[in-house]
Amino acid sequence: EVQLVESGGGLVQPGGSLRLSCAASGFALTSYSMTWVRQAPGKGLEWVSYISSGSSTIYYADSVKGRFTISRDNAKNSLYLQMNSLRAEDTAVYYCARVLGYYDSSGYYPIDYFDYWGQGTLVTVSS
Amino acid sequence: QSALTQPASVSGSPGQSITISCTGTSSDIGAYNVVSWYQQHPGKAPKLMIYEVTKRPSGVSDRFSASKSGNTASLTISGLQAEDEADYYCCSYADSSISVFGGGTKLTVL
Numbered sequence: 195e196v197q198l199v200e201s202g203g204g205l206v207q208p209g210g211s212l213r214l215s216c217a218a219s220g221f222a223l224t225s226y227s228m229t230w231v232r233q234a235p236g237k238g239l240e241w242v243s244y245i246s247s248g249s250s251t252i253y254y255a256d257s258v259k260g261r262f263t264i265s266r267d268n269a270k271n272s273l274y275l276q277m278n279s280l281r282a283e284d285t286a287v288y289y290c291a292r293v294l295g296y297y298d299s300s301g302y303y304p305i306d307y308f309d310y311w312g313q314g315t316l317v318t319v320s321s
Numbered sequence: 322q323s324a325l326t327q328p329a330s331v332s333g334s335p336g337q338s339i340t341i342s343c344t345g346t347s348s349d350i351g352a353y354n355v356v357s358w359y360q361q362h363p364g365k366a367p368k369l370m371i372y373e374v375t376k377r378p379s380g381v382s383d384r385f386s387a388s389k390s391g392n393t394a395s396l397t398i399s400g401l402q403a404e405d406e407a408d409y410y411c412c413s414y415a416d417s418s419i420s421v422f423g424g425g426t427k428l429t430v431l
Contacts (some may be wrong), residue, residue, distance in 0.1 A: 231367075239359070239367065239410050240427040241418070253419045289366060289372075296355050296373065296414070300333065305420040307357035307372035307412070314366060 196310045198290050200259040203223055203315030210280050210319070216273040224248075224268040227293040227304060230275050231285035233314070240286075243275065244293065244305060251304060258284075267295030280319045287314040325350065325411055325423035331371055332429040338399040341426045343411030344392060351392035355414035358387055358396045361425075362407045370409075371396060384400070406430040 208290040216228070230242040234255040243264040252264055263276040274288050289311050296306035326344040333339040343350065346358075350356055356374045359367035369378050371387040374394065384405075387396045394413070398405055411423040 221426075231329075239361075239412075241412075241420040243420060244419060255417040255418060289385065294372075298354070301413045304356050305414055307356050308359075308367070309369050309370055309378065311366040311368070 195290070196288065196311035198310055199267070200288060200290055200315035203288065203317045205318045205320065206280055208281060208319055211221050211278045212280065212309075213278065214275040214288055214290075214315060214317070214319060216275075218273065218292075220273045221292070223271045223273075227295060228266060228273045229291050229293045229305065229308065230264065230319075231272075231289045231291055231311075231313070232284075233309065234283070234286040237286075239274045241305075242288070245273070246304065253304070276301070277317070280317075281321050285317060285319045287316050289314045323421075323423055325413060327409075327411060327423040329424070330427045330429065332422065332431055333398075334431045335401050337401050338397060339428065341398075341402060341409055341411075341428070342395045343394040343413075343423045344420070345413055346392055347392075347413075349392075349413040349415040350389065350394050352416065354389070354431045356389055356394045357412045358385075359410045359412065360405075360407045360414075361410065367410065369428065371402045383401070385408045401430050403430050413421070 291308035296303040358371040415421040
């Protein structure tokens with residue numbers, strides 16, 4: 195059974211840092227790209243960051259570029275999100291999700307859909 | 322990249338059909354057959370319901386179907402059931418931001 199379990203959330207002051215982890219089990223993490231998606235309280239889903247299976251390709255949403263860093267350790271079956279210079283607007287539940295890519299005659303698209311999601315970890319940025 | 326546009330809410334009675342629209346641009350929905358839909362119950366993680374515009378993952382009821390025309394994708398739920406009451410999100414590959422979600426639609430089963 196595929197399982198994704200996030201941890202590391204909590205209360206942090208504006209300008210502070212936090213590192214989220216996502217423990218994967220039930221599948222070979224090394225074979226899949228992964229992503230982080232967040233959801234502010236009472237709001238919709240927002241894609242945050244993507245990392246390919248071998249870490250060679252990384253993308254960030256403009257809202258977190260330069261402040262967040264995605265990484266993974268396939269040997270430890272783990273995905274990470276280092277969040278620096280946190281702002282109140284970063285307050286959200288952060289989900290890790292497994293990503294499938296898509297090929298067609300025009301090329302390769304790194305994000306096709308998110309097939310498995312963790313239960314999320316809440317990050318609250320407040321003084 | 323702006324979020325895709327979904328109606329804030331839709332409603333229907335048990336047994337009826339409803340359709341949720343998701344409008345994007347020629348840089349996302351209109352350009353790629355990479356549209357997915359997610360169901361989210363309160364306090365729960367999103368669940369994949371549709372991928373690649375029309376495909377249903379194993380285990381998803383065939384009451385859920387989807388389509389795309391131009392810059393607009395649509396999710397249809399037929400034979401509404403109480404358990405379908407949830408938030409629904411569309412998502413598309415996008416030129417500039419790789420992935421963009423819709424704002425979400427709250428489905429109420431009357």
